[in-house]
Amino acid sequence: MNQIQPSPKALDLARQVLRIEGDAVLALARRIDDTFLAALSLILNCHGRVIVSGMGKSGHIGRKIASTLSSTGTPAYFVHPAEASHGDLGMITSADVLIALSNSGESAELLNILPSIKRQGAKLIAMTGNPHSSLARDADVHLDAGVAQEACPLNLAPTASTTAALALGDALAVALLDARGFGAEDFARSHPGGSLGRQPLSRIRDVMRTGDAIPTVFPDTRVAEATREISRGGIGMTVVITPEREVLGVFTDGDLRRAIVNNLDLKALTVSDVMSGKPRLIGPGKLTVEAVEMMEKHKINQIPVVDENDRLIGALNMHDLFQAKAI
Structure with missing residues (x-):
């Protein structure tokens, strides 16, 4: 035919x-x-x-x-x-x-x-x-x-x-x-059965890593040890904190690469010498879509999560947000 x-x-x-x-x-x-x-x-x-x-x-x-x-x-x-x-x-x-x-x-x-x-x-x-x-x-x-x-x-x-x-x-x-x-939460309430509803209502506290899953080091930690902590955490960074868990900075894969490119003596350095100070932070009650917007705006892949006193309670990266279907 x-x-x-x-x-x-x-x-x-x-x-x-x-x-x-x-x-x-x-x-x-x-x-x-x-x-x-x-x-x-x-x-x-x-x-x-x-x-x-x-x-x-x-x-x-x-x-x-x-x-x-x-x-x-x-x-x-x-x-x-x-x-x-x-x-x-x-x-x-x-x-x-x-x-x-x-x-x-x-x-x-x-x-x-x-x-x-x-x-x-x-x-x-x-x-x-x-x-x-x-x-x-x-x-x-x-x-x-x-x-x-x-x-x-x-x-x-x-x-x-x-x-x-x-x-x-x-x-x-x-x-x-x-x-x-x-707003987004109102929209989600009328779409409870689908991904359109789940995404806007998903909170940082629902997807963040907590406890031992948060890679952390103190500012006087050697770069080699901090690098091992990055690898252990698996989110591309370790958070640099005080003993009271106040966030001083983050040490990321990118910071390590820049130190190597600049021929710095990694054995002699502490993480405070190469970390990124004053990192972007987010609260646990924020929506996951807000974390996505922050990452895209500031071109970062990881965010420490802090409580109302700015003490570290969690961390997440872009992969966590993918899994939460916020992206």
Whole structure:
């Protein structure tokens, strides 16, 4: 059986689709105005839930928008407009805000439920491609998601218009997230089953090395002995401490290499002669992602962990963070 081969113009067509959809989103960014702020205000002052509704491809986009809102601090759910007129309208209350998606703004299923929505007193945000449509006129706030053309060569299949609506929904979700002060820990609480949830909530105390697993030496320790302690610890450094466990510095593989390159007499030196003083430190209650950020910012691979009195209680390196899936 002969196999169907891609058209010679397939790559050019794919690039054209991406350009058209990208241009649609950029045009949306240039067109955004105070109506977006009005939509944010309606949602922020909503005492109920955000309900998202749409038919066909708009419905698929609406489901994703509702999901994104819910996972970023704005409780939301999707209601199918056809099901709404057969009983699901009971899910919508006067305290809710409805986001209705329709590129034409003339979706019969949505227009059929508008009178009931209005009678209940729920607020309506319409997201359409036609500001003169019935849905746009009846809305408390209209968000213009119109596009110049669809990416479909026939200019029929919803492509650029659905991309624009999805991007506008993401813009709403992120703006709401920021307005609510929604942080990494809040995000993790709504994602407990996956790695997205585990990573933000993982703390330094959960992954750090403690007790004898922390390589340590005193400042008068000979470099040769300190090097053996680095090897024993297996994290590429040893922490230089006082008898009270105050951190004076760290002696790393890099410090050893620099001493060798500079032809220093390693037998005559103590670790205080070659250590890196005033190292970066972190507390046990910090998030592992903060340790990653610190390491990347300062180009280091290991960090001593100290208590509230700046006494050494732990240590970790980049490999520990890999194992904790913080990277």
